[in-house]
Amino acid sequence: MNHSPKCKRSLKYELLLLIQKKQEVSFAQLTKRIPSFGGKRALYSQKDPNIVYWIGISPEAENAILELLKEKAIKVEPTVELVYYIDGIVLLLPLVKRPPQGGYKSPHWLPVVLNPV
Numbered sequence: 001m002n003h004s005p006k007c008k009r010s011l012k013y014e015l016l017l018l019i020q021k022k023q024e025v026s027f028a029q030l031t032k033r034i035p036s037f038g039g040k041r042a043l044y045s046q047k048d049p050n051i052v053y054w055i056g057i058s059p060e061a062e063n064a065i066l067e068l069l070k071e072k073a074i075k076v077e078p079t080v081e082l083v084y085y086i087d088g089i090v091l092l093l094p095l096v097k098r099p100p101q102g103g104y105k106s107p108h109w110l111p112v113v114l115n116p117v
Contacts, residue, residue, distance in 0.1 A: 011036055012064035016116075019074050024113040026079070027054035028087035030061070037061045050104035051096055053112050065114075072117050079113045 014034060019025050030037045039058030043065065045051035053076065057065075068074045084090045093109040 011060050012067060015061070015064050016068060016073055019068075019114050020116045023115050024077075024079070024083075025115075026083050026087050026111075026113050027057070028084050028089035030114075031056060031089060032087070034061075045110065048099060048103040050107050051099070051110050052091065052093060052107050053110060055091055074114050075117050076112045077115055079111050081111050083113065084111050 011034070015030065015037075018030070018033065022029070027043075036058060038056055039061065041057050041059055041062045042055040043053040043057060043062055045053065065074075069076065081090065081095060091109040093107050096104075096108045096110040099108075
């Protein structure tokens with residue numbers, strides 16, 4: 001029996017509640033706090049496919065975040081890498097500094113937090 005639509009709704013709801021309650025929520029926090037969040041997918045910037053927000057989320061988590069962004073319920077905001085060091089998980093990619101004209105040629109990490117709109 002497939003419960004994926006129900007699971008997706010509940011994951012989306014759980015993400016929204018956590019983001020509204022805590023604010024400035026990192027992907028490291030989501031990975032640690034929500035068991036169904038982790039996976040093998042990655043979330044990229046819509047502006048540059050080589051700007052990576054996070055690697056290691058489930059397809060359901062990816063869909064839930066993209067839906068919440070599309071609905072303007074949450075927003076992505078850049079943060080400092082230190083936030084992720086404090087939360088205990090960092091990506092081993094070069095950091096986004098100042099994107100070159102035409103975008104990056106290889107994946108770069110932009111540390112971000114999620115906030116309610």
